[in-house]
Amino acid sequence: MQQTARTVVIHEHGGPEVLKIGDRPLGDPGPGEVRIRHRACGLNFIDVYQRTGLYPMDLPHALGMEAAGLIEAVGEGVTHLKPGQRAAYAAAPAGAYCEARVMPAAQVCPLSEGISFDAAAAMMLKGMTVEYLFHRTxxxxxxxxxxxxxxxxxxxxxxxxxxxxxxxxxxxxxxxxxxxxxxxxxxxxxxxxxxxxxxxxxxxxxxxxxxxxxxxxxxxxxxxxxxxxxxxxxxxxxxxxxxxxxxxxxxxxxxxxxxxxxxxxPTLFTHIADPSVCQAMARRLFGKVEGGEVKIHIDQRFPLDQVAEAHRVLEARQTTGSTVLEP
CATH class of the missing domain: 3.40.50.720 (NAD(P)-binding Rossmann-like Domain)
Known part of the structure; x- marks a missing residue:
């Protein structure tokens, strides 16, 4: 029987009401891919831009650009990750608002035990953005x-x-x-x-x-x-x-x-297009967090099925710190 994963998808651009949750097929990773089971997913303004059409997407399309979880399987040629390993990412293509997904492995980063899944999901896109703003721009x-x-x-x-x-x-x-x-x-x-x-x-x-x-x-x-x-x-x-x-x-x-x-x-995705640069940026971010110089503030949590409300609160600028979706 084919596996499925609950996933947030938009079929048209618009307000938070266009966010729909359903089951999508979940296959095995191909060459250069991994299958990751999410423990936490991040929420970012780029998700709003994609939902509204400010950043157009081919539809229908899953949303979400960052998450953290456990690697379930790796495809041919993937050497920096292995099944059972903790991992996190901020990466294209969109599709992180889900229980699990198959995706390109290049921008998925090994995650140490010293950083929680929630913190990792809340900081990958935001933290690597700060890294390039302060060190690469x-x-x-x-x-x-x-x-x-x-x-x-x-x-x-x-x-x-x-x-x-x-x-x-x-x-x-x-x-x-x-x-x-x-x-x-x-x-x-x-x-x-x-x-x-x-x-x-x-x-x-x-x-x-x-x-x-x-x-x-x-x-x-x-x-x-x-x-x-x-x-x-x-x-x-x-x-x-x-x-x-x-x-x-x-x-x-x-x-x-x-x-x-x-x-x-600039955009984050230009910087992380080179996998070696992406991994280096993540290591610098992880070092800041594990060294105690940066603490990740998660001030809002929503179940995945309340993703529309999470978008409403974010757009109304009623949030502080980071927001995490719980698959």
Whole structure:
């Protein structure tokens, strides 16, 4: 009898109501593949972008980009994983919202006993995003100053701790005083409530009018122009998300007028396309967590069959830290 696995699939783009759960066939892994049985699945804004069609997908398609669990079987040519081994991943193609799946093995990473399945599922995409932001996008050194939007979210809380561990001054933004306090507790030197203060003006005050070396902005439309105003001359704008909608079209000449600024729009999946780079990024992240420099905050948990509600809460910006789905 063929195995099946409960899986979240969309048949059309739209709101949380398009998320449907059903049984899908679960076969054996082919060459270069593994079959993994999930213990926890992560929730990320990229899942929302794919669900709504901002990032179009061929439909029907399963959703979810990160999870952790046990390897059940490996295909021909897979040497870094074996049956029974703990593993975690953030990887394409989407399909992590499920009990188990067959998937390419290259970006699946061995997981040590020192990290729980929940923590691993909550941190792979977010934590490796922070790794590339701080180590692969533009040179950062001790003493530099960074503005980080959504500092109390899943990526943000990791970034606050990461910055503190490397002597980088992080100025965060968040939407409530409580979220600002959380970001500062986790290492942000300052945190600005963007609902009650003009964050660009406040950054100017904090930096004595100098501005910051780097802005890391996952919000998009609502913050983009203000973020540019926060940079010092020759500063770097890293736009890595669209939580409030896509960044509007811009005249590139504005970068020169504002001080010869630089701008980039990176993605995690470009960085992890090389399997050796992916594994190295995961090892650095695991080292931060096992060494106690970064703690993973899981502030929301939902059963897999409540995935639509999880999406609603995430989109309403009512979450802090990371959210885990329980298969």
């Amino acid at each position: 533009t040179p950062l050194k001790r003493g530099d100053t960074v503005l980080f939007h959504a500092a109390a979210g899943g990526v943000g809380l990791i970034a606050c701790q990461w910055a503190k561990s490397e002597g980088i001054t992080l100025i965060g933004t968040a939407g409530t005083d409580e979220k600002c306090s959380l970001a500062q507790f986790n290492g942000a030197a300052h945190c600005i409530n963007y609902r009650t203060e003009n964050f660009a003006e406040r950054v100017a005050e904090i930096t004595g009018g100098k501005g910051v070396d780097v802005v890391m902005d996952s919000i998009g439309a609502d913050t983009f122009n203000g973020s540019l105003d926060c940079l010092k001359p020759l500063g770097m704008m890293i736009s890595f998300g669209n939580a409030s909608g896509p960044v509007p079209l811009m005249d590139i000449g504005i970068l020169g007028k504002k001080g010869s600024l630089k701008i980039t729009r």
